[in-house]
Amino acid sequence: xxxxxxxxxxxxxxxxxxxxxxxxxxxxxxxxxxxxxxxxxxxxxxxxxxxxxxxxxxxxxxxxxxxxxxxxxxxxxxxxxxxxxxxxxxxxxxxxxxxxxxxxxxxxxxxxxxxxxxxxxxxxxxxxxxxxxxxxxxxxxxxxxxxxxxxxxxxxxxxxxxxxxxxxxxxxxxxxxxxxxxxxxxxxxxxxxxx
Numbered sequence: 001x002x003x004x005x006x007x008x009x010x011x012x013x014x015x016x017x018x019x020x021x022x023x024x025x026x027x028x029x030x031x032x033x034x035x036x037x038x039x040x041x042x043x044x045x046x047x048x049x050x051x052x053x054x055x056x057x058x059x060x061x062x063x064x065x066x067x068x069x070x071x072x073x074x075x076x077x078x079x080x081x082x083x084x085x086x087x088x089x090x091x092x093x094x095x096x097x098x099x100x101x102x103x104x105x106x107x108x109x110x111x112x113x114x115x116x117x118x119x120x121x122x123x124x125x126x127x128x129x130x131x132x133x134x135x136x137x138x139x140x141x142x143x144x145x146x147x148x149x150x151x152x153x154x155x156x157x158x159x160x161x162x163x164x165x166x167x168x169x170x171x172x173x174x175x176x177x178x179x180x181x182x183x184x185x186x187x188x189x190x191x192x193x194x195x
Contacts, residue, residue, distance in 0.1 A: 086149040087142050110161045114168040119182035140182040
């Protein structure tokens, strides 16, 4: 069966996604006036307004003392966005875990329990949190994660997360997860003895 060509209107931009938004009559009217003033469509104006609002939403509220500055969505956008869904997810989970919803927290727990992220994970000392080696994430973990992503999500949907963890752990031991062997991470906890 031949594909039908889309008729009417311009072609849909590949970069756009449709979002339905409810606006009260006053807000809709004012948005239309603002769009006219900027010679835009209302959709284009709303997209522009949303993008410009990112500089006003803090992901992290800094103290302003000694370089502890606030971070807005606009500041963090480059580090959070990736065209690949699995990398976007890990970027968010590492940088702003408090923003994960319940389903994302479940996915993150499965990933961390499976060991697939372990080559890039560091615990520098007893009193420090987890840190990440971004070069290892990018060179080894992300390519492996892209290959495992559909399997992980399917396992979650089917309620088989524990089986996915066990299968992934076996594949890690067999050396079949990563295309190349990541560098060994040697943890030295003797440097910061708390007594």
